[in-house]
Amino acid sequence: MQDIEQYIEALIFVSEQSIRTEEIIFCLQAAFEQDFAEEEINGYLQSIAQRYKAKNFAIELVKLNNGYQFLTKKAYHQVVSLLQMQRAKKKLSQAALETLAIIAYKQPVTKPDVEQIRGVNCDYSIQKLLEKELISIVGKSDALGKPILYGTSSVFMDYFGINNISELPQLKDFTDNTVSIGEQSE
Secondary structure, three states, X not given: OOOHHHHHHHHHHHOOOOEOHHHHHHHHHHHHOOOOOHHHHHHHHXXXXXXXXXXXXXXXXXXXXXXXXXXXXXXXXXHHHHHHHHHOOOOOOHHHHHHHHHHHHHOOEEHHHHHHHHOOOOHHHHHHHXXXXXXXXXXXXXXXXXXXXXXXXXXXXXXXXXXXXXXXXXXXXXXXXXXXXXXXXX
């Protein structure tokens, strides 16, 4: 039998997003026409992760969004971010970023709810976020007219390097109590 670990490594490498263990098992079973246990695949994944911890590799195997993906080690982030900034064709507008933040923190949320928070029409921003696959349609509300509910996508999770929404920074993380305006009364 061929070296299964290398096939798993190849699957992770070619996957644009994190690949789940179930997807790996499905691909291997289809290719080799035999069953693979989840524990066996997890053992191979641990072996791959251990191998890439060595200093001579600039990448590592990371568990993200209930799947696995090769990412650059933190020591190289500064150089890689320079390349990404240079290659970035279009960044999200301020309006799209605000819309994305509202959807991320309030999901599932309807477009009228987002517009009520922002105070402006959000059609264009939502369309761009859907095109970039940062958000997705997660259902329909029971409210009058059955408006569409939006939530973040797995691309969003991968892009921000989180496993679930609870890992998003909370408002208290941004609050700076040392800054104040005017004099404090006693």
